[in-house]
Amino acid sequence: MQPTKLPSASSDRWFNQSAVDIEHRYQLLIEAVQDYAIFMLDAAGCVQTWNPGAERIKGYASAEVVGRHFSLFYADEDIASGKPEHLLAIAHSRGHVEDEGWRVRKDGSRFWANVIITAITGPDGAIVGFAKVTRDMTERRRLEELERLQLRSALIQQAREAEQKRIARELHDDLGQRLSALKMSLAAHQTKLAQQGEEIADQIDAMAASLRRIAADLRPLGLDDLGLEAALEWLVESFERRYGINARLKFDGDIDGFNELTTISLYRVVQEALTNVARHANASEVNVDLSTDDRSCRLSIADDGDGLPASSPRAEAFGLMGMHERAEQLGGTLAIKSEPGVGVELTLVAPLARIRNK
Ligand SMILES: Nc1ncnc2c1ncn2[C@@H]1O[C@H](COP(=O)(O)OP(=O)(O)OP(=O)(O)O)[C@@H](O)[C@H]1O
Ligand SMILES: [Mg+2]
Structure with a gap:
């Protein structure tokens, strides 16, 4: 990854400040950030600096974490599988690494984190440490999950309505018409069938009524x-x-x-x-x-x-x-x-x- 370069030929007074002044301004900027944990690790992965965002997200005060290995923020299963070291190794070889996953706060609770680790090299190309930026994505993840679930239930409901609509039309248009036709042909033979015919006609009427009711329940035509x-x-x-x-x-x-x-x-x-x-x-x-x-x-x-x-x-x-x-x-x-x-x-x-x- 290319190191960040500041524009050099600028008349802007900001860029004419001395290097020390610029560093001080960066420091203030990092101190002001609340939503991101921004901190430095040394080459071995031990915490060197800590900002208020880190304190807010992870729950540790600066004095509690500086000097400790950053695997402290990982879940037991990740430590067991060597994930923290693995991430540093990738950052080392590629310049940076991004990861999303569960991390552990001081109180033991977990949060869903987006993590970017950037390797920092000295003039001779050797690793002097890592810059780490962590963002708490728990709420966003929860909302996304909720949206997915709501979308799914909406889709299921719509599919069900469409299916019911189809069945209701079928019942009404097909079966309903056939029953009517049957009743008409029965009426034509009424005299022959005499008394019995009327009973059958009543039964057909009852069938047609329950058919209409079922269809209407499925989909109000x-x-x-x-x-x-x-x-x-x-x-x-x-x-x-x-x-x-x-x-x-x-x-x-x-x-x-x-x-x-x-x-x-x-x-x-x-x-x-x-x-x-x-x-x-x-x-x-x-x-x-x-x-x-x-x-x-x-x-x-x-x-x-x-x-x-x-x-x-x-x-x-x-x-x-x-x-x-x-x-x-x-x-x-x-x-x-x-x-x-x-x-x-x-x-x-x-x-x-x-x-x-x-
Ligand atoms: N208008 C109402 N008056 C009194 N109690 C009600 C009324 N509507 C719902 N309830 C109560 O609320 C409960 C939940 O209602 P809901 O419609 O979610 O379920 P249900 O009618 O029991 O079953 P389902 O609708 O899934 O067939 C009911 O079991 C009933 O005790
Ligand atoms: Mg109900």
């Missing part, structure tokens, strides 16, 4: 054809009919033009929330409100039931978790308000900028 408003109206009405709980749906503001992910997400949140009301709330009334203002969209589902139980939910309860994930995918949030005997109110708020069709 109205959502694609009629839009969110009509699909929610249908959902809320059939909830009321099925469970005998008064359900009111209110729209406010402009709720058109949401993108496909948003439409299905809002629908699924209402669907799951209503299922929860039917299963757990012991409620007599539920209000579903969907509204927009100039910046965001707000969906709330409020019941007048028992409220959430004090105990934490079963490990395999995915409803509320799924709602949180859907809210996050829209760049929004889901808030849950619950009061014993007053009921539960779920509120999803998402920014319009993210959820409108461009």
Whole structure:
């Protein structure tokens, strides 16, 4: 690696300072750095200097580490495999080395570090020591991990929706049509079959109804054809009919033009929330409100039931978790308000900028 050279022919006063002054300025700069551990090792790998960034990241005060071998910062398994010496050897032969991995703080806790070790040679080319710059990347790594997980669950959910949509269309378009045709040809032979024919017709009707219900659960067809408003109206009405709980749906503001992910997400949140009301709330009334203002969209589902139980939910309860994930995918949030005997109110708020069709 080329040694860093300062520009020589400069009229700038800064560069006309003496070498000692420049060194002093570098010293001040290193002292001021908080986010990086910057320190020197001698040729054998023992710590020679220590900056406040190093103290902050690794937890040792200068007096505690100067003179000690830098393998102190490595995990036992890395020491056993000779990693610290290996890194110095590479820095020696190539001029520098970069590494990412776990390092150990004074208190024994680990952090994910990005480390750059640069060999420093004297005029005769012999190693006089190493400069080491370490950055704590733990938080960044955690966020990246989280992003990866969220992306994965979003992709799985989208794939599932697409698959359900396909099956629902298939059920509706294929099986549904065949049942209708069967019923029509049965009607043509009605007189011959007389009494028995009517029974069969009733059975076919029942089959067609359950087929429609299964298809609608998989993928609300109205959502694609009629839009969110009509699909929610249908959902809320059939909830009321099925469970005998008064359900009111209110729209406010402009709720058109949401993108496909948003439409299905809002629908699924209402669907799951209503299922929860039917299963757990012991409620007599539920209000579903969907509204927009100039910046965001707000969906709330409020019941007048028992409220959430004090105990934490079963490990395999995915409803509320799924709602949180859907809210996050829209760049929004889901808030849950619950009061014993007053009921539960779920509120999803998402920014319009993210959820409108461009
Ligand atoms: N509206 C509500 N009123 C009272 N309790 C509720 C309500 N919604 C949810 N709960 C409680 O919160 C728990 C978690 O709900 P969640 O939807 O996550 O799971 P679940 O409905 O039990 O199972 P799943 O939705 O995975 O089939 C429920 O088991 C129930 O105890
Ligand atoms: Mg549930």
